[in-house]
Structure formats: structure tokens, C-alpha cells
Amino acid sequence: MKFESKAVHAGDRKKPGQFTPVVTPIYAAVSYAYDKMEQLDRVFAEEEPGPSYGRHDNPTTSGLEELINTLENGHGTVACSSGMAALHLAITAALLDRRKTVLAASAIYGATMNLLTKIMEPMGVETSFVDMCDLAAVEKAVASQRPGCLVMETISNPLLRVAEIDELARIAKSRGAALLVDNTFASPMLVRPIELGASFSVHSTTKYLSGHGDALGGAIVSDVEHAPIVRTLSRTMGPILGPFESYLTMRGIKTLALRMERQCANSVLVAEWLAAQTGVAHVYATSDPKHPDAATIGRLFPENLLGAIISFELKDAGRDEVFAFMDKLKMIVRVTSLGDVHTMALYPAMSSHRDLAPKQRQRLGIGDNLIRLSVGIEAVDDIIADLAQAFE
Ligand code: PLP
Numbered sequence: 421m422k423f424e425s426k427a428v429h430a431g432d433r434k435k436p437g438q439f440t441p442v443v444t445p446i447y448a449a450v451s452y453a454y455d456k457m458e459q460l461d462r463v464f465a466e467e468e469p470g471p472s473y474g475r476h477d478n479p480t481t482s483g484l485e486e487l488i489n490t491l492e493n494g495h496g497t498v499a500c501s502s503g504m505a506a507l508h509l510a511i512t513a514a515l516l517d518r519r520k521t522v523l524a525a526s527a528i529y530g531a532t533m534n535l536l537t538k539i540m541e542p543m544g545v546e547t548s549f550v551d552m553c554d555l556a557a558v559e560k561a562v563a564s565q566r567p568g569c570l571v572m573e574t575i576s577n578p579l580l581r582v583a584e585i586d587e588l589a590r591i592a593k594s595r596g597a598a599l600l601v602d603n604t605f606a607s608p609m610l611v612r613p614i615e616l617g618a619s620f621s622v623h624s625t626t627k628y629l630s631g632h633g634d635a636l637g638g639a640i641v642s643d644v645e646h647a648p649i650v651r652t653l654s655r656t657m658g659p660i661l662g663p664f665e666s667y668l669t670m671r672g673i674k675t676l677a678l679r680m681e682r683q684c685a686n687s688v689l690v691a692e693w694l695a696a697q698t699g700v701a702h703v704y705a706t707s708d709p710k711h712p713d714a715a716t717i718g719r720l721f722p723e724n725l726l727g728a729i730i731s732f733e734l735k736d737a738g739r740d741e742v743f744a745f746m747d748k749l750k751m752i753v754r755v756t757s758l759g760d761v762h763t764m765a766l767y768p769a770m771s772s773h774r775d776l777a778p779k780q781r782q783r784l785g786i787g788d789n790l791i792r793l794s795v796g797i798e799a800v801d802d803i804i805a806d807l808a809q810a811f812e
Pocket residue numbers: 502503504505529531573577602604605623624625626636637638757
């Protein structure tokens with residue numbers, strides 16, 4: 421089956437009895453009874469498939485996990501209550517039997533940086549940062565620091581750099597390190613990190629996978645080595661996704677391919693339009709042929725599916741001018757998220773990268789004039805018209 425068909429069918433139509441529900445229902449039950457204790461014993465021992473207790477597994481969530489695992493070509497997927505819970509669990513799994521050292525991309529989501537530096541570091545996990553697009557620098561840092569795990573994003577947030585996942589996987593594996601890729605910005609429609617040699621592909625399913633702004637969630641897709649340990653840790657630590665969110669996320673994923681095609685196509689036109697505006701100092705777009713990582717994008721991404729996030733800098737602007745511009749937006753929603761059907765504008769200095777010191781933001785190239793746009797599925801003319809009136 422092709423990606424579009426898998427997105428519609430995988431994980432569904434499990435037979436609970438005499439009939440087959442066409443989509444996976446919401447199973448709210450916490451515990452699952454069996455006719456014989458012997459059978460429950462086999463289920464607990466994982467010798468027989470089936471749910472036992474809600475922290476271990478849930479039939480709705482299992483359907484979602486099978487769906488995401490199929491789309492990512494993984495060897496096991498665990499759904500979590502948020503993207504951050506998924507990142508925490510995956511890093512914990514990666515470091516369990518390795519050196520407690522992380523080498524992370526310097527361009528990374530603010531909360532991920534906080535997780536590493538403010539929570540895991542005080543607990544003994546040392547973190548250093550490197551430009552993942554500079555393979556020589558990564559090779560050097562891996563050789564000298566011997567990290568247990570490399571952490572990166574497929575498309576970095578918010579400046580949209582794209583590193584060579586397959587080369588980084590090779591470097592990590594040559595030194596026994598795990599490679600964790602946050603694939604939230606790309607979705608498995610664009611890039612499948614496990615196929616490229618990553619140990620983990622992690623998602624905030626809150627974004628493109630769920631796609632409608634109504635279900636927070638996360639997922640860890642693992643390679644064959646790490647799938648069992650992630651499941652075991654999840655069963656003990658319990659960061660699981662509830663059945664209602666699992667249902668909504670599964671429902672959202674059925675249209676992922678359609679949404680992504682439209683969002684990527686809209687983004688190309690919006691980025692070109694923005695680049696032609698006198699009020700815009702710079703546009704960051706993965707569809708830009710002059711993108712610094714254009715060769716990598718061309719190699720790793722499908723043709724015409726180059727991502728749907730655009731960042732741009734307003735000319736001669738600071739926080740006040742950005743606020744005034746964003747306040748003028750009428751259809752585009754001013755919110756802290758991405759990947760939904762509606763177009764969204766976000767101010768990184770205030771939200772995704774708020775907790776970083778201004779100097780740190782500056783060092784990363786996140787200026788006070790930077791706006792991040794998550795392009796939605798609306799008619800592209802309406803998106804451009806809304807931006808145009810905000811420039812007036
Ligand atoms: N990873 C990336 C790239 C994100 O943008 C986000 C949230 O914006 C997260 C992880 C965290 O996801 P969640 O908000 O579902 O915890």
C-alpha cells in the first residue's frame with residue numbers, strides 16, 4: 421500500500437467480537453477481563469496479544485500506535501501524552517545503558533533545550549550543542565565527547581535548517597550513540613528517520629499528525645534495538661496518551677496526505693510572495709532553491725513536498741512592530757502551535773523560544789523581528805491577502 425492508503429487504513433478494523441467496527445472505537449475501560457486467569461497471565465507476560473491495564477496498553481491507543489508505526493516504517497511505537505513527554509521518555513531510553521551525555525543540535529525547540537539543560541542536566545545528564553549541518557564539527561564532537569545520544573530535529577525550529585540524518589546516523593552508530601530525530605515539522609509523509617538509520621523518530625502529534633488543533637499528544641517510533649525498552653519504560657513511567665486523544669489523532673491522520681500536499685503547495689506560493697515584499701528583510705523556507713541545505717532537502721524530501729513552515733523577518737522591526745503586524749492579521753490565527761489546518765502565526769521570541777536569554781536567541785539567529793508561519797489548507801489567495809493587508 422502507498423503512504424496515502426496506509427494513512428487511511430492502518431491500525432483500524434480490529435475485531436472485538438462478532439462484528440468489525442469500521443474505525444477504531446474509543447475504549448475508555450482502564451482494565452480488561454478475560455474468561456480464564458491463565459489467559460490474563462499470558463497477556464501480562466506478552467505471550468498473547470491483548471490489553472490488560474490502561475497504563476500498559478489501550479485498544480484505541482494501540483490502533484494509533486500501529487498507524488504511526490506503519491507510516492514511519494518503525495519497529496515499535498509508543499504514544500505519549502505530549503510531544504515533550506515523548507522526548508523525555510525517548511532520551512531516557514537512549515541513555516539507559518549509555519554514557520549520560522547528550523549532543524544536541526544548537527537549533528532546537530526551546531522546551532527541548534530546557535528539558536536537556538534545566539531538568540536532565542541537574543540530574544546528571546551533560547548536554548553540549550553543535551551545528552548538526554556541519555558534519556565535520558559533529559564528527560569531532562562525537563569523537564571527543566562520546567555522547568550517549570544525539571538529539572536533532574528534521575527541520576529545525578524556527579530557522580528551518582535540514583541536516584543529513586543518514587550521515588548523522590552513521591556517525592552516531594560508529595561510536596555506539598543513539599540518534600533521536602524530532603520529526604514533528606516534517607511528518608512521516610516527508611521524511612522517515614528510522615529508514616535513514618535513526619534510533620528514534622519522535623513526534624509532537626499535536627501538530628501535523630493530529631492536524632486540527634484539538635488533541636495534544638506525542639509519539640516515539642523506535643528502531644528494532646530500542647522498541648522493547650521504550651515500551652517497558654512507558655509501562656512503568658506512565659506518560660501514556662488517553663483513548664480520546666488517540667481517537668482524535670487517528671481520525672486526523674487519515675487526511676494527513678491531503679493536508680500536507682495542500683500545505684506544502686500553499687507554502688511555496690506564500691514564501692515566494694513574502695520574498696517579493698519590501699517590508700520583508702529575509703524569508704526562511706525549505707522550498708527556497710537558495711536554502712543553505714537545498715542539496716540535502718532535494719536528497720531526503722519527496723519532490724514538491726518540502727515542508728509547510730515559513731519564517732520571515734520584518735524589515736527594520738522590533739517587538740512593537742511585529743506585534744502591530746500580527747495584531748492586524750484577520751484570518752491567520754495568532755497562536756502557539758503549528759501543523760493545523762488553519763494558518764498560524766507565532767512570534768518565537770515570545771513563545772517557542774521565550775525561555776532563552778535574549779543573547780542566546782541572538783546567537784541562534786532568532787531576531788526580535790522574526791515571525792514563524794505555519795501554512796494551512798485555506799485558499800492560498802486568502803492567506804496572501806491577509807498578509808498583504810497586514811503590511812499596509
Ligand atoms: N517538538 C517540536 C519541534 C515542537 O514544535 C513542539 C511543540 O511545539 C514539541 C516538540 C513539543 O510538543 P508538545 O507541545 O506536544 O509537548
